[in-house]
Amino acid sequence: MKIAVLVKQTFDTEAKIILDVNGKISSSGVSLIMNPYDEFAVEEGLRIKEKEGGEVTVISVGGQQAQDALRQALAMGADKAVLVDQGEAELDEYATATILAKAISDLEYDLILGGFRAIDDGSAQVAGRVAEILNIPVVNVVTGLEIEGGKAVATRETESGSEVLEVPLPAVITAQKGLNEPRYPSMKGIMKAKKKPMDKKTLADLGLDDGKISAKVKALSFSLPEPRKAGKVIPGEAAEAARELARLLREEAKVI
Amino acid sequence: MDFNLTKDQQMIRDVVRDFAEQEIVPRASEIDKTGQFPLEIVNKMAEMDLMGLPFPEEYGGAGADYTSYCLAVEEITRACGSTGLTYEAHISLGCMPIFLFGTEEQKKEYLTPLCRGECLGSFGLTEPEAGSDAGGTKTTAELDGDEWVINGGKCFITNASYAKYVTITALTDKTKGKKGISAIIVPTDAAGFTIRAGYEKMGLHGSNTTELFFDNVRVPKINLVGKVNEGFKQFLTVLDGGRIAIAAMAVGLAQASLDASLKYAQERVQFGSSISKFQAIQFKLADMATAIELARLMYLKAAWLKDNDQPYSKEAAMAKVFASEMATRAALEAIQIHGGYGYMREFPVERYLRDAKLLEIGEGTSEVQRLVIARHLGC
Numbered sequence: 001m002k003i004a005v006l007v008k009q010t011f012d013t014e015a016k017i018i019l020d021v022n023g024k025i026s027s028s029g030v031s032l033i034m035n036p037y038d039e040f041a042v043e044e045g046l047r048i049k050e051k052e053g054g055e056v057t058v059i060s061v062g063g064q065q066a067q068d069a070l071r072q073a074l075a076m077g078a079d080k081a082v083l084v085d086q087g088e089a090e091l092d093e094y095a096t097a098t099i100l101a102k103a104i105s106d107l108e109y110d111l112i113l114g115g116f117r118a119i120d121d122g123s124a125q126v127a128g129r130v131a132e133i134l135n136i137p138v139v140n141v142v143t144g145l146e147i148e149g150g151k152a153v154a155t156r157e158t159e160s161g162s163e164v165l166e167v168p169l170p171a172v173i174t175a176q177k178g179l180n181e182p183r184y185p186s187m188k189g190i191m192k193a194k195k196k197p198m199d200k201k202t203l204a205d206l207g208l209d210d211g212k213i214s215a216k217v218k219a220l221s222f223s224l225p226e227p228r229k230a231g232k233v234i235p236g237e238a239a240e241a242a243r244e245l246a247r248l249l250r251e252e253a254k255v256i
Numbered sequence: 257m258d259f260n261l262t263k264d265q266q267m268i269r270d271v272v273r274d275f276a277e278q279e280i281v282p283r284a285s286e287i288d289k290t291g292q293f294p295l296e297i298v299n300k301m302a303e304m305d306l307m308g309l310p311f312p313e314e315y316g317g318a319g320a321d322y323t324s325y326c327l328a329v330e331e332i333t334r335a336c337g338s339t340g341l342t343y344e345a346h347i348s349l350g351c352m353p354i355f356l357f358g359t360e361e362q363k364k365e366y367l368t369p370l371c372r373g374e375c376l377g378s379f380g381l382t383e384p385e386a387g388s389d390a391g392g393t394k395t396t397a398e399l400d401g402d403e404w405v406i407n408g409g410k411c412f413i414t415n416a417s418y419a420k421y422v423t424i425t426a427l428t429d430k431t432k433g434k435k436g437i438s439a440i441i442v443p444t445d446a447a448g449f450t451i452r453a454g455y456e457k458m459g460l461h462g463s464n465t466t467e468l469f470f471d472n473v474r475v476p477k478i479n480l481v482g483k484v485n486e487g488f489k490q491f492l493t494v495l496d497g498g499r500i501a502i503a504a505m506a507v508g509l510a511q512a513s514l515d516a517s518l519k520y521a522q523e524r525v526q527f528g529s530s531i532s533k534f535q536a537i538q539f540k541l542a543d544m545a546t547a548i549e550l551a552r553l554m555y556l557k558a559a560w561l562k563d564n565d566q567p568y569s570k571e572a573a574m575a576k577v578f579a580s581e582m583a584t585r586a587a588l589e590a591i592q593i594h595g596g597y598g599y600m601r602e603f604p605v606e607r608y609l610r611d612a613k614l615l616e617i618g619e620g621t622s623e624v625q626r627l628v629i630a631r632h633l634g635c
Contacts (some may be wrong), residue, residue, distance in 0.1 A: 068263070068267075071263065071267065072267065075267060075271075184271055184274065184275050184304055185267070185271050185304075186303070186304045186305045186318075187268060187271075187304055187305035187306055187309050187318035187320060188305045188313070188318045188319070189305075190264060190267050190268055190271065190318075190320075191264060191318055191319050191320055193267075194263065194264065
């Protein structure tokens with residue numbers, strides 16, 4: 001089983017977002033991590049490999065610092081990594097998916113895994129777009145996965161329960177929290193990670209140029225959310241306070 | 257000059273920090289209150305190859321450097337002092353003498369299962385009359401044919417109840433005093449060997465602290481570690497390395513004191529604002545953060561020297577005395593910042609104080625560290 005896992009490096013969940021002088025999100029001094037949903041995908045890939053045999057390749061698009069996220073996946077047990085450095089190109093979901101699909105099409109693959117969304121932009125588009133470009137099925141937001149006889153049987157939560165879907169391989173499956181509990185990289189895994197192959201590519205290596213991946217969506221401006229206002233404590237007897245609470249929710253907050 | 261950790265060191269620190277926050281922090285208070293040995297945590301650490309972190313892969317280790325090990329010690333101790341000491345004593349005292357001075361056969365037989373975490377490492381050095389003064393050692397080992405016959409006792413020995421063998425020091429030549437001491441590996445199931453864990457301690461309640469008693473304990477002659485009568489020289493080397501790790505433990509505890517204090521100061525409101533807005537509290541926090549950073553730099557420097565095969569004895573002593581005394585001060589300040597709550601067991605800071613105090617004593621008291629430093633100055 002040849003498994004490719006799409007990995008994105010994102011800001012740490014506790015990182016403070018600030019805008020630089022040009023109004024763009026500043027990454028200076030921010031610690032970077034592997035997108036937590038992608039960690040579920042890496043873990044699932046490793047479990048399938050341990051059961052079925054095979055190979056796990058982790059793939060990312062990003063600058064040289066994105067090697068750290070890939071190295072973490074290698075330390076967890078992935079076999080090799082591919083990093084496509086987009087250089088100066090500005091990416092949207094279309095561009096990222098185009099690059100990933102091109103990189104994957106150079107590999108052998110039976111299964112492509114990824115997080116269902118990244119915690120930074122939260123667009124939840126890239127894996128689905130990769131499936132579309134490669135013309136293979138996709139099951140999104142999966143919390144259970146079985147591979148049997150050339151098929152993937154995936155469970156996903158719906159609003160009213162859960163549904164079980166079957167798709168032929170190769171397919172793209174995106175991971176939701178609950179799919180598994182990612183392992184800690186072992187110390188030996190960390191020490192071995194740097195000896196594992198990390199294939200660094202440029203857009204030119206993939207036969208792509210700025211024209212072919214020119215972003216279709218452009219961010220015009222960023223703004224930070226309003227700081228959260230302090231909560232309000234309503235004093236008094238319970239019944240009276242509840243009446244006042246209902247009045248405020250209706251007349252002031254206008255939510256009921 | 258380069259103050260950056262290597263990629264490996266960073267990843268090891270980050271992974272151990274994550275593990276410690278998820279798996280150890282939630283248990284730390286209970287471990288302190290019940291005195292229960294953190295065996296399940298140790299087993300999880302073994303799964304991650306932490307128990308042989310700085311030793312070569314051929315002996316079951318992970319092949320990381322000493323700096324990485326010290327970073328791991330800091331993160332584990334930041335979560336729980338008892339678990340930190342268990343780990344530190346396992347590697348620095350339990351594994352290290354065999355790794356440094358053992359024969360190839362001894363490394364295969366004893367170091368490998370230690371690195372795999374199949375049992376815990378333990379080192380029996382201190383005796384009731386032999387603390388800072390190794391010349392007071394009374395335990396004897398006499399050759400009888402192909403066997404050592406050991407008699408005597410040890411005190412304050414970490415991890416021995418969970419060890420399969422303890423490396424102990426004993427007089428092999430009574431006429432030579434501390435130059436007649438040798439190190440010998442003794443299986444804990446040997447006839448006449450009793451281990452008792454009966455101490456009531458101020459802190460580090462989850463750490464296993466024992467007394468050892470030897471009543472005509474017989475072990476094969478080949479259990480001698482290194483050369484006969486070189487035990488004193490050997491354990492000075494072992495303790496030199498251990499001191500860096502104790503400094504790392506102290507930094508971990510002090511960091512925990514700062515973390516708790518900063519969080520509390522930002523939440524606690526008095527006189528209409530959080531107390532973190534008051535200079536009296538800010539100065540305490542700033543002093544704590546500064547001292548922690550200095551102590552961390554010093555243990556990292558000592559570890560770096562060791563990793564680069566340069567002399568580090570003086571720096572290790574400096575790191576230990578500075579870091580351990582700093583950790584006690586940081587814990588006291590943390591309690592002060594917490595006010596009445598800090599004195600209560602509901603908050604962790606009183607535990608940090610009780611745990612930190614041992615670091616000024618174990619593996620050479622602060623006074624001995626100062627003697628070591630003074631000797632290096634040429635006194």
